[in-house]
Amino acid sequence: MPIATRYVLPVALVLFLGLNYAFLSYTRPSALNSVITLNQHLPDSTVNVHLSSDNVSAQAAPVVFALVMFGASSATEGLLALKTALMHVSRPTEFHIICSEDAPPIIQEKLDLFTRPAYDISMHFYPLSGDMIKARAKRAGVDTEYSAGLGGLVKVFIHELLYNVDKVIFYDTDMLFLVDPFLLWREFDQMHDQQMIAFPDLGPESGDAEICTCVMLLNLKAMRAADFMPSSLSPASQKASISPPAWKAMNVDPKRPQFGDQGLYWAVWKHRPEFFMHLGLSWDMTHCRYSYGLSLADGDDSMSEKEQGAHQYDTRNAPERFAQLFPGIVHFNCQPDFPIVWTEPKNSQRPRWGPFVTIAMQYKWIWLNRGLGDAHVASQVVRRNKGEWWWDEVSTSTSSSGNKAGGMVKRPHQPHSH
CATH class of the missing domain: 3.90.550 (Spore Coat Polysaccharide Biosynthesis Protein SpsA; Chain A)
Known part of the structure; x- marks a missing residue:
């Protein structure tokens, strides 16, 4: 390899890295500092990101x-x-x-x-x-x-x-x-x-x-x-x-x-x-109030927050942190005729939450x-x-x-x- 070529390649590489460093320092100093700080503080063991239970x-x-x-x-x-x-x-x-x-x-x-x-x-x-x-x-x-x-x-x-x-x-x-x-x-x-x-x-x-x-x-x-x-x-x-x-x-x-x-x-x-x-x-989707209007059967999975908000009802003056509710816990109350509420066949058949009842009942303990x-x-x-x-x-x-x-x-x- 000619002498000129032997020296040009390393110099070009150094210039390339230097220009990139200067660019990051000028345009994204916080990102660069974050990377530097992260590398300084991460122990070697974090290279393996698999965590045991x-x-x-x-x-x-x-x-x-x-x-x-x-x-x-x-x-x-x-x-x-x-x-x-x-x-x-x-x-x-x-x-x-x-x-x-x-x-x-x-x-x-x-x-x-x-x-x-x-x-x-x-x-x-x-x-x-x-x-x-x-x-x-x-x-x-x-x-x-x-x-x-x-x-x-x-x-x-x-x-x-x-x-x-x-x-x-x-x-x-x-x-x-x-x-x-x-x-x-x-x-x-x-x-x-x-x-x-x-x-x-x-x-x-x-x-x-x-x-x-x-x-x-x-x-x-x-x-x-x-x-x-x-x-x-x-x-x-x-x-x-x-x-x-x-x-x-x-x-x-x-x-x-x-x-x-x-x-x-x-x-x-x-x-x-x-x-x-x-x-x-959201932590009491009560059957007594028909889950405040929430239902699996209400529209598709692309429903917007605004649309669901229009469907919610009977929340009265509940001081909710966020207007949009979600089904955190479903409550099958107001069904006094059944000592075990899951024996009420309608609960697994209702389109509102029926599929979840079926899953809960049939999900194997094993x-x-x-x-x-x-x-x-x-x-x-x-x-x-x-x-x-x-x-x-x-x-x-x-x-x-x-x-x-x-x-x-x-x-x-x-x-x-x-």
């Missing part, structure tokens, strides 16, 4: 749920509610099932069908008798004549039963998740420190039938700190519960509240709104075997000594003995895992 699980805290299942029918109905959460969730989960003694075997039978979940699943059963709920309700001065019975009334005591848990998503057994529950879980980030509870409502003038305690974000720790439910065990020197003044102010008889637990929650929400946050209606073998399902039936079931018992006993309230832990059976 171990790494993902280690970084992701679980999404925590609470459900109430009293009776075999309720547990059977709740299986689909539970399954759809597991179908869509993108991280570990922790379930706290408040139930009758016959519920755990029904759930466990399905859990035993899969052993290789994508993320760890932790299942905790809290079997309660009716007398246990009645005793706590009596100490609070509340009762119910509503059709949901004691299984509904216990929803005002979730924070007291789960006294080792900080916060949960509560949802009813007749609901199906259509999206990742983590999207709902991150709504906790929107709550300020004083807010304890979020549920759907139709605006500040909503009556007790226009809120829904079917799905709630519950800051259990804050509810305990505020003594959300009163107790005759509480010492006279203790700060008074916020609920009895609200029931009185809103003319709610705590022994006969309209809609059971919902009437009790409603009165406190109405009287002390600073403790509550509105939860978007199809939750979709992990790498490094995540597991663990379950336990929680057993506690008498006098250790409820927060009012634990907090007063530990205070009187000079111990720190909340230091007592649950005494579960040996976990069942696979």
